[in-house]
Amino acid sequence: MASLLDVDGVARLTLQEARHLIVATDGVVMLMDEPSGALSAVASFGDVFGSVGAFQRGVGILGRIVETGIAEVVDDIEADPGRAIDGTGLRSLICAPLKVGDRVSGVIALASSERLGYTAADLKLLNTLGLQTGTAMENARLFERTVEAGRERERLMQLHEAAEVARAKLDSEMALAARIQADLFPSELPVLAGYELAATNRPALRCGGDYYDAIRVKGSDGRDQVLLCVADVSGKGMPASLLMSSMQATLRALLGRLESLPEVAGESSRLLFATTSASRYVTAALLKLHPESGQAVFVGAGHLDNFVLTGDQRITRLSSTGMPLGLIAVELPFEETAITVAPGDCVVLYSDGVTDAQNVASEEFGDDRLHEVIRATAHEPAQAIIEQVVRAIDQFAGEAPQFDDITMMVLKRLPLTSS
Structure with missing residues (x-):
């Protein structure tokens, strides 16, 4: 996973591995926009998480995980007072923060449409996966920013070269105009x-x-x-x-x-x-x-x-x-x-x-x-x-x-x- 340098690719691979290890009908990896606290899905499977839109840090169960940085098992979603959305059809939920050091960058969640008893071992496994995924996604983010910075640098260099050509042309025209004037x-x-x-x-x-x-x-x-x-x-x-x-x-x-x-x-x-x-x-x-x-x-x-x-x-x-x-x-x-x-x-x-x-x-x-x-x-x-x-x-x-x-x-x- 650490060798992947694409954010979407890391998110998809994470869900694929988690799904093989932990039973779930639905799953999602969300990243947080730090200034606004908005959580948006990077990858998902199942019918629910791809259609519920954005979440917010501190709001709902997933927002709570991001706020506290602590993994949780929710055996009965409908009975949880912190839920933000009703009628999803999901019964049980297990989720863990994506972390880079002590900083929370997002959340990974797996859920089932049937009531399951997710275990402490499942939670430890998902928490470990969240830590690995957080680091891998941060590396992918940095790589994407580096690539984008390289493209921007190349674009600026092209603009600079074009400006230099235009300046040289203008200097040539001004020199010609000055010679014409001097001759007059x-x-x-x-x-x-x-x-x-x-x-x-x-x-x-x-x-x-x-x-x-x-x-x-x-x-x-x-x-x-x-x-x-x-x-x-x-x-x-x-x-x-x-x-x-x-x-x-x-x-x-x-x-x-x-x-x-x-x-x-x-x-x-x-x-x-x-x-x-x-x-x-x-x-x-x-x-x-x-x-x-x-x-x-x-x-x-x-x-x-x-x-x-x-x-x-x-x-x-x-x-x-x-x-x-x-x-x-x-x-x-x-x-x-x-x-x-x-x-x-x-x-x-x-x-x-x-x-x-x-x-x-x-x-x-x-x-x-x-x-x-x-x-x-x-x-x-x-x-x-x-x-x-x-x-x-x-x-x-x-x-x-x-x-x-x-x-x-x-x-x-x-x-x-x-x-």
Whole structure:
């Protein structure tokens, strides 16, 4: 019996041996669920025990055996005050606990439909069988748990392997998306006589959703112009990279044939809506500059307010003049804001990751702190201004993680020098 490693098999063999040694018309082996005390049949023979359902520790004759851990002979079941079920047709009963050490794990019972006088020898035999069976069934239980644990371990290993494959695939996709994004940013910014131009992008994750660009174009009058753009693409990862790529290609294609910046914004929005899902859109700050004169037009496509810091330290806000690009199918016209970038002025274009940066107290960096840093550093080169802003954000955020991309472009018109 001890060599059997199957609980049901041990129970069946136990009843088979008991039936050969002790006269009985019915028999059962029950195991107890320790938390609830419920007793359920693992194996049985005869008509009664297979149909009476579950028993409970401390309830009925079998429950009493489990509760006390003492084997009993009941010569007259109907006369026993502890019986839990009437009308079973059984007259005599002999039962013993299944034990592992001092712990009771179940019960074995034999019964007869005729009144029999079970003897002390029968009780000793069944009690010994109960002890052997308890140990054998505990071993079988442990084996089953070991087998189940092995299966669960194998299942978890398979899940882990699948997760590793998925993670490797995601890492590969993210690396590709990051390379695509890196290739979309200009390798160098245009050099403009009388100006300094600098930009930075620091994604919050490996693959961000912000974009900046500076594109030289020829105006209808043949004079050089430059389009400056800072955009925030919805989403992250590969979808954002693809949308960013589409945004760049669209802008560059339209600048070659459309003179008006509002028209460029409107046509970009229409094309992006037609080629992307409804949940994808782009907010953008677009500034088209005539470097020679300093005349410029600004279009804000659902973007947060950007600004110009004038030479006398005044802030001129550049507010949104239309909807985000690609958001809706309706072609709503974009307005434009005309400005003059005078000597000593700084144009500051940025994404919301700059002003929305938070510290550990969930306070935002905000517009006022940004204006303060720009005012304090306006005399420095454009690249140094950006570096000071990023440093101020990091000092403000402290231990708080960066949760959004930080993108900024600074166009500084150099002051006139006296000859």
